[in-house]
Structure formats: C-alpha cells, structure tokens
Amino acid sequence: MNHPHIEKAPGKQEYNITVYTENQIGLLNRIAIIFTRRKINIDSLNTSPSEIESIHRFNIVITETEDVVRKLARQIEKQVEVLKVYYNSNEDVIWQELALYKVPTDIIADKVSVERLLRENGARAVVIRKDYTVFETTGHREETDNLIKVLQPFGLIEFVRSARVAIIKDSDGFNRKLREFEQAEPGEDVIENEYLNLREKVFTV
Amino acid sequence: MEIAEKELTNVTETKEAVEVSGSVALLEALIAEGTDTIFGYPGGAIMPIYDALYDYNDKLKHILVRHEQGGIHAGQGYARSSGKVGVVFATSGPGATNLVTGLADAQIDSTPLVCITGQVFAHLLGTDAFQETDVINITTPVTKWNYQVTDATEIPEAIAKAFHIAKTGRPGPVLIDITKNAQIQKFAFEGYEPCNHIRSYRPRPIVRKKYIEEAAELINKAKKPFIIWGQGVLLGSAEQEFKAFVEKSGIPSAWTILGAGAIPSDHPLNVGMLGMHGNYGPNVLTNDCDVLIAIGMRFDDRVTGRLDKYAKQAQVIHLDIDPAEIDKNVKSKVPVWGDCKETLPLLTELVERKQHTEWLATFRDYERQEVEAVIEAEINPQSGEMTMGEVINQLNQLTNGDAIIVTDVGQHQMVACRYAKFNNTRSNITSGGLGTMGFALPAAIGAKFGAQDKTVVAVIGDGGFQMTIQELGTIMQSGIDVKILILNNHFLGMVRQWQELFNERRYSFVDIQSPNFVTVASGYGIPGRSISDRSDLPGALKEMLETKGSFLLEVSVTKENNVFPMVPQGCSVSEIRLR
Incomplete structure (x- = not known):
C-alpha cells in the first residue's frame, strides 16, 4: 500500500x-x-x-x-x-541469500550459452532433466535478482529465494x-504433541 | 477418579516415586511452592484438576469467583498485598479468554501470577473441539512466559519453572495450559523439585560497580537532585534499603502510583506523586532538577508527559532490574542495571550524607501553592456537594493510613492515590499501566486474602463497579471482609472531564445510570448505606469500618468535579495546570 x-x-x-x-x-x-x-x-x-x-x-x-x-x-x-x-x-x-531457478531445458539449451550464463552469474546447475533444469546461485539480493532478469526471457518457470543468512565479522x-x-548446561528436549496421530486410540471422557 | 490420599503424604519428602495423576502432581507442586489460596472457576476441560482439588480442601483454599476476570484480578490483589505469587484456575476456551484482561494488567504492572488453564485432550488440539481455543498464542503477548503441557510427566517441571519465572527478575504473569489427558494421566511422581535456574534466563543482572561509582559521583556533586521511584522498590522488597538511601542522601523523593507506600506518605523527604494528576512540585521540578534518580520505574507516558520536554536539563541515573527499560523512553547518563535491593545499599554506601534544605523548601513552596489552589477546596469543602477528596480525607482520619486501599480506574483512582495516606508498603493496589476498570472489587477480595490482618477498602467509581459487580457473589460466598466505598458522581467521570476540557463539553455517552447499589448489595447479603449529605459522612465511614464483615457505602459526590492538577496530554510536566 x-x-x-x-x-x-x-x-x-x-x-x-x-x-x-x-x-x-x-x-x-x-x-x-x-x-x-x-x-x-x-x-x-x-x-x-x-x-x-x-x-x-x-x-x-x-x-x-x-x-x-x-x-x-x-x-x-x-x-x-x-x-x-x-x-x-x-x-x-558477511551475508548471502540462496536462490533456485527452474527453466525449460529445451529453450535454455537451445538459446543460451549455458556455460557463460553460469560463469557470469556464479550459478550452477543442480538438476538437469529433459523437461526442466534447476539453477542455483547465492549472493546478495542484486545478484540473485540479476539472474531472474537474465532467465526471464527464456521461460522462467519457478523462482524461489531463501531468507538471508549472515555471519558476523x-x-x-x-x-x-x-x-x-x-x-x-545441556539443553532440554522439546516435547511435542505425540497424541495427534493416535486420535481415537487415546481415551476420551 | 481414584485418588489414593494416603499414598500422597510426604510425597515431597520421601522422594519415592508415587503413581499419581497429573492433577494431583499439579496440586502437590502448588503446595510445595507455598500456595495457600487459589482463585478459580471450574469447567469441562479442567474438571480432573477440580476433582483432585476436592481432596485438598484442607491445604488449598479455593475461592470460587463469579467470572474468570474476577478470578485473575483477585489473584493480582492477592499477589500485590502479600508479595507472593497469585494462583488462578480457569477452564479452556471462554474461561481462558476471560483471563486475558487480567494477564495484560499483570504483565504491564509486573505482578507475579501462575494461571492454570484446562485444555481439550491433546489429540483434539487444532480440531476446533468444544471449548478449544489457542490459549498459548492468544496469551503470548500478555504473559512473561507460557507453556502447554500435553503429558502429565511434564507437570512438575512446568510448574516449577512457572513459579521461578513469575517471581524472579521483573515479575510477571505465567500461564500453563494443561490438556485434559495430562490431567488424568497417571505417572510415577518422584517428588517436587523447585526450579532456581533456567540457562537462557538471567533474572538478576550482574551489578557493575563502575556504574554505582559514577552514579554516586553524580549524586554527590548535584545541587538539585531528585529521586523518582516506582513499584520496583516494592517488588524487590527493598523498602528499607530505599529509605536508608533517601535519608542519607537527603534527596526529595516522589513516587509513581505503583510505588506509593515504599516510604510513608508523611516522611519528610516524600514530596508526593508524579504524573498527569500528580502533585505540582514534583512535576514542575522534574524540569528543574540537575540529577534525576529513577528507581524501579519505567517512565510511563502518564508520568513523563511530553517526552522531548521531559527533564532535558537533568542527568538521569536509572536503576532498574529490566535492561529493556534502560534508555527505552528516557536516555540515561548512568544506567544501573540490577535488583535495587542489591544496588541501593551499594549506592548508599558511596553517597555523602546531606541535607538539601533549600531545594526541599522549593518543593514545599509548590506544595503550599497546590494546597491553596486545589487541595484545600478538594479535601475540606465548606459548602456544596461532597467531593471525592473529602471522603478520602475523612477515611484517612479513621484508618490512620494503615488500611490497604484498592482502587479502580478513573477520577476516584487519581483522587484516592493523591489523598489517601499510606503508612505501609503494599497498601496502594491499583491498575496502573493497563487502567482496567472493574479491577478494584475482585482485586480487593484477593488483597484481603493476601493480608488478612489488614483493613481493605475498595474505592470504586459508579462505572467501574458495574464492570465486575458480579464479584459481590464471591464476597457473599467466601465471607471475606471487604469494605466497598463507591464514589458516585453519576458520570464516567474521567472521560467526562476530558470531554469538558478538550471536547467542548460534548458529553458523549458518559452519563451512566446505576442501579440502587445498596439494594444490589443487600441481595447478596452485604449490608450497605447510601449518603449524600456531608453531615452523614464521618458516621457512615465509621459504620463501614466498624461493621463486622463486608459493607458497601455509596457516597454521592459532586457530579462535574475535575481532578487537578493536570498535565494535559501532549504537554510537558512543567506545563501542569492547577485549574
């Protein structure tokens, strides 16, 4: 707004x-x-x-x-x-965000110099399948944004970016x-609700 | 349910595992923590606990309230008068949500409470079961800590942590939500182990000598030092340490409404009340002092008025146990983190013994002006209808300042805090931070249970009384002795005052009608009297105080009286108005 x-x-x-x-x-x-x-x-x-x-x-x-x-x-x-x-x-x-990009393999292999693209954007291919390819890159916001711009013309199917992780200098x-x-002082175990799956096996009043 | 009572004797001493239900383990834990009184209301999801309670009647006194909000305010009153942790029971769903106002009140006023709520069976969580509500998430913003128990074996440790967290550091309310299966479930109870340490929780900041020395140096050099103290002194049980500090340093001292009573009202260095309706001198001179020593107070906006014009000339020393309060509203020159019971003696040791005669006289001079302009007419009116101030003044003469005064919220609250005499600590019980109308009647019930040797007077307005009027039933059934003093101006007075002063007398929905309070009380078997004539006042107050058991006295006071002095909203404390 x-x-x-x-x-x-x-x-x-x-x-x-x-x-x-x-x-x-x-x-x-x-x-x-x-x-x-x-x-x-x-x-x-x-x-x-x-x-x-x-x-x-x-x-x-x-x-x-x-x-x-x-x-x-x-x-x-x-x-x-x-x-x-x-x-x-x-x-x-020092901070980084990780991003994944899913693109159609046929277009990307056909129209893009994949090797150059990966090199220029510090990216790598995580999965290569017949139907789609997933690239990954890490960096600052501008860098992960930049690869979106590059891949957008080639039919970007899905994009996701992680939250920031940061190391204090x-x-x-x-x-x-x-x-x-x-x-x-060892920590304590978290006690979760183990009854949720049992449902009617748990006694009720 | 089977409760083998014999097995339970000496559970905590023998340390031999005993097979008990979660409910029994809970009650044993409460007893081990020194709980003697519980304020509560039963319901479906907490029935196993109430069933166990049936056999604990000799050790745990349960007070059946008429509404869960009344229950938690009673718990607050109990905690405030006794210094112990208040314990409250409520069922799931509406029972639990009815606690929310009291939790918020206890959170902002740092009142130690342990609230136990029943919850639906663990396997029903998240299914919108009957009377299920997400109590943990609803209460997260208004609790110091909360925790959901779904297995009986968790109960002893959860209760131990609850008490430790509620009463240490800056105290506050804790809520433990226990699913019904955990209340029923039997387990091998190996005795109760109190908690005195949680690794991620540091309730006592380490006192840094450096800051104590810096503070002492500032104080020793100061020409016009001024102490403002709050409830931290009471919560830290540091009244003696505080008195020693004030008396050695000879510094004029003023209080926030929750700090009242730490030193007696008539102590020569007690110069009065701070804040919007506080005394003239303390407000004006806040902007004249050279060193401002804030002790266990949090610079609430009702105390500071306009912040960018608050004590700008002063170097501020802030003593507080809660690091988040340091520099939150007012930037301090010297932050003294720590429990004031620990820090004050260190400071007292280093400050020079002084008398600030001339500076103190400035306060007394402002006081004289206030007496002439406001106080005399308020507490000794010669004609016209009765005023709230004269009722409180007459009450002082009969109680000698030894009663516990519990107030609700509004004009009568400000008048009572201004004019009531407090000889003792923990004798002004009021809803300060949240300003919860309806607080006084249930809180007074709790206060009396927490301090049975004291006279407890609930001073309430006609509006607030009608918010929790149902707690007359609690008084009736428990037989507790609470004096109810209704100051009836036939208006929602404080809002009316603001409408008069700032909204051109557009009295929008402040004209409140009341039932015949004396008749209502008599329906509950509580004797009462209603007066509107000045000549009846001393006798009626005397009758109220001398009647054995509870008594309701309604005093009709002048309708359109305003509480002065007043720091209008958005104004600096030195712009306080006398009329």
Whole structure:
C-alpha cells in the first residue's frame, strides 16, 4: 500500500539481528510479535538449528534506525528462552541469500550459452532433466535478482529465494562459547504433541 | 477418579516415586511452592484438576469467583498485598479468554501470577473441539512466559519453572495450559523439585560497580537532585534499603502510583506523586532538577508527559532490574542495571550524607501553592456537594493510613492515590499501566486474602463497579471482609472531564445510570448505606469500618468535579495546570 505521508525516517538502514535461542515451540511467535506489535515489517527471517544441538539461531533483517533496533534487541533478549541477541549493520556481516531457478531445458539449451550464463552469474546447475533444469546461485539480493532478469526471457518457470543468512565479522569464538555453554548446561528436549496421530486410540471422557 | 490420599503424604519428602495423576502432581507442586489460596472457576476441560482439588480442601483454599476476570484480578490483589505469587484456575476456551484482561494488567504492572488453564485432550488440539481455543498464542503477548503441557510427566517441571519465572527478575504473569489427558494421566511422581535456574534466563543482572561509582559521583556533586521511584522498590522488597538511601542522601523523593507506600506518605523527604494528576512540585521540578534518580520505574507516558520536554536539563541515573527499560523512553547518563535491593545499599554506601534544605523548601513552596489552589477546596469543602477528596480525607482520619486501599480506574483512582495516606508498603493496589476498570472489587477480595490482618477498602467509581459487580457473589460466598466505598458522581467521570476540557463539553455517552447499589448489595447479603449529605459522612465511614464483615457505602459526590492538577496530554510536566 502506498502511504505518501509516511516518509522513510532518516537514519534507517538494514540491520541484521542474530538471535540464539532454546529450541522451544512458540518462541518464533514470541519473537515475531515484538516486531508486529510495533508495526515493523520483517524483511527476511531465517531460523535453523545452530552448530550446537538444542540451540537455534535466528537471522532477522529489518530496515530501521539503530535506536529502534537496539530497543527491539533488548525486548527480544528479555524473552525467557532467548540466550543472546546481536544486531549488526550490513557492513558488519558477511551475508548471502540462496536462490533456485527452474527453466525449460529445451529453450535454455537451445538459446543460451549455458556455460557463460553460469560463469557470469556464479550459478550452477543442480538438476538437469529433459523437461526442466534447476539453477542455483547465492549472493546478495542484486545478484540473485540479476539472474531472474537474465532467465526471464527464456521461460522462467519457478523462482524461489531463501531468507538471508549472515555471519558476523567480529564474532570471535562464538562456536567455542556456545559449545562450552552447552557442555556446562545441556539443553532440554522439546516435547511435542505425540497424541495427534493416535486420535481415537487415546481415551476420551 | 481414584485418588489414593494416603499414598500422597510426604510425597515431597520421601522422594519415592508415587503413581499419581497429573492433577494431583499439579496440586502437590502448588503446595510445595507455598500456595495457600487459589482463585478459580471450574469447567469441562479442567474438571480432573477440580476433582483432585476436592481432596485438598484442607491445604488449598479455593475461592470460587463469579467470572474468570474476577478470578485473575483477585489473584493480582492477592499477589500485590502479600508479595507472593497469585494462583488462578480457569477452564479452556471462554474461561481462558476471560483471563486475558487480567494477564495484560499483570504483565504491564509486573505482578507475579501462575494461571492454570484446562485444555481439550491433546489429540483434539487444532480440531476446533468444544471449548478449544489457542490459549498459548492468544496469551503470548500478555504473559512473561507460557507453556502447554500435553503429558502429565511434564507437570512438575512446568510448574516449577512457572513459579521461578513469575517471581524472579521483573515479575510477571505465567500461564500453563494443561490438556485434559495430562490431567488424568497417571505417572510415577518422584517428588517436587523447585526450579532456581533456567540457562537462557538471567533474572538478576550482574551489578557493575563502575556504574554505582559514577552514579554516586553524580549524586554527590548535584545541587538539585531528585529521586523518582516506582513499584520496583516494592517488588524487590527493598523498602528499607530505599529509605536508608533517601535519608542519607537527603534527596526529595516522589513516587509513581505503583510505588506509593515504599516510604510513608508523611516522611519528610516524600514530596508526593508524579504524573498527569500528580502533585505540582514534583512535576514542575522534574524540569528543574540537575540529577534525576529513577528507581524501579519505567517512565510511563502518564508520568513523563511530553517526552522531548521531559527533564532535558537533568542527568538521569536509572536503576532498574529490566535492561529493556534502560534508555527505552528516557536516555540515561548512568544506567544501573540490577535488583535495587542489591544496588541501593551499594549506592548508599558511596553517597555523602546531606541535607538539601533549600531545594526541599522549593518543593514545599509548590506544595503550599497546590494546597491553596486545589487541595484545600478538594479535601475540606465548606459548602456544596461532597467531593471525592473529602471522603478520602475523612477515611484517612479513621484508618490512620494503615488500611490497604484498592482502587479502580478513573477520577476516584487519581483522587484516592493523591489523598489517601499510606503508612505501609503494599497498601496502594491499583491498575496502573493497563487502567482496567472493574479491577478494584475482585482485586480487593484477593488483597484481603493476601493480608488478612489488614483493613481493605475498595474505592470504586459508579462505572467501574458495574464492570465486575458480579464479584459481590464471591464476597457473599467466601465471607471475606471487604469494605466497598463507591464514589458516585453519576458520570464516567474521567472521560467526562476530558470531554469538558478538550471536547467542548460534548458529553458523549458518559452519563451512566446505576442501579440502587445498596439494594444490589443487600441481595447478596452485604449490608450497605447510601449518603449524600456531608453531615452523614464521618458516621457512615465509621459504620463501614466498624461493621463486622463486608459493607458497601455509596457516597454521592459532586457530579462535574475535575481532578487537578493536570498535565494535559501532549504537554510537558512543567506545563501542569492547577485549574
């Protein structure tokens, strides 16, 4: 929606928020509502297990001023199951997004110098079938966007891009710290609802 | 259901696994946590717990409320008066959703609660089963922590964590949702182990000496230092430490409404109340002090008024246990993260013993102006209809400031907070952050259960009383002794005041009619009296306080009185109006 009266505040830029958490059902929601409550859009969100079993890592990208990001980070860190929060500008991180492109093999093989295309865009072919081919590339937004533009004329069938993952440049020894932490205090297993599949086998009253 | 009561004796001591149901494990856990009173309302999905409760009547007192909102406000009142964790039971679906207002209230006012909700069978989750609602997601924004239990074996640990989280750090409400199968399921209960550590949760920030030293240096150099304190002092049970700090540093101190009572109202360094309807001096001089020392308060907008004109000249020292509060609204020069019970003595040690006689006199000078312009007419009117202030003033003379005053929300709340005398901590119980009308009556019931040796007076407006009036039934059935003082101005007074001041007297839907409150009370077997004549006031208040058991006193007060002073919305605290 167009809101001409809302101007982009000065000082806003992309920030990468890195959150280390326990693996807990409902935590994604607890973190997400910290943003939605303040009507802040999440540009990108990636959550996956970290290198340490039982500790998860969120990568969240938003466009905001540092003052707002600092307050958000403190609100996130306040959540009981959050271990640690960092926030960094794009200059402070190495970041990548992964993209997959599905194109018809006949057209692409016929009309494109595939080798050059792959080389110029740092892409590789993941699957080559008679009917379609899937390319993959990683990079910044402009780079993955660029390959869309290149492939669009050749009948791009499907495109998908992952959320951003980012490594913090000056994060000395995170891995070591996390490992020590996990050794000192092992995480707990998540208890999921195992009754869902049992249905009528479960007693009812 | 079978409950082998004999097996249960000394469950916690023997540490031998005993086969019990999830419900029994829950009740044993509550007892182990020191729970003596539960406010609740049964229903389908929590029936196994209520069935178990039937055999625990001697150890756990269950107060049957008339609505789950009343239950949770009673839990809040209990927690606020006793300093313990309030425990509330509700069933699934509507029972659980009726808790939401109280959870939001407890969350914003940092009240420790453990709420137990029943839930449909685990295998029915997500099927739109009867009375199923997604309680965990509904309550996530308004709880400090919540958790769904689907297996009985999880119960002891979930309850242990719930209590630990609710009462430590910055306290708050916790909700545990227990599916019906988990309540019924039997398991080998190996005794209850309280939780005192969660690896991702650090309720006590490490105190950094550096900041204590910096703070002390600022304070020692200050010519016009000013202390503003909030509920953090009460929540940290740091009243003594706070008093020692105030008295040694000799600094004038003002309170937020939730901080009232940490030091007595008539303490020589207590200069009054902050905020929109606070006292004149504390508001004006916030913008004149050179060092502002904020202790356990969060710079709510009702305290700061317009933020970009708030204490800009001052260097701010902010003591708070919650790091997210530091620099949230007001940028601090020295952040002192930590429990003020820990940080205040360290600070007291380093500050010089001083008397800021002249500076204190400035506060007293503003006070004199306020007395002349506002207070005298409010508490000692010579003619016309009665005012809310004079009722509270007369009440003070009878209670000597030793009663617990529970207020609802609106004009009467501001008047009661301004004029009630508080000799003791935990004696002003009100809905501060959320401003929940309907809070007072159920909260007063809970407050009395939490502090049975105290006189509890619920001061309520005619509007708010009608929001939770059904809790008269709880009073009737439990026989609890709560004095209900209705200040009836026949209006939704605070909204009317704003409409008068800011909407050209366009009184849009604030003219509220009330039933005959005394008749309603008598229907519940509660004696009452209604007065509108000044000469009846002392006698009626006396009758209310001296009557054994609950009593309802309705006082008709002047209809269109305004609460002053007032910091109009969007104005700076120094632009406070006396009329």
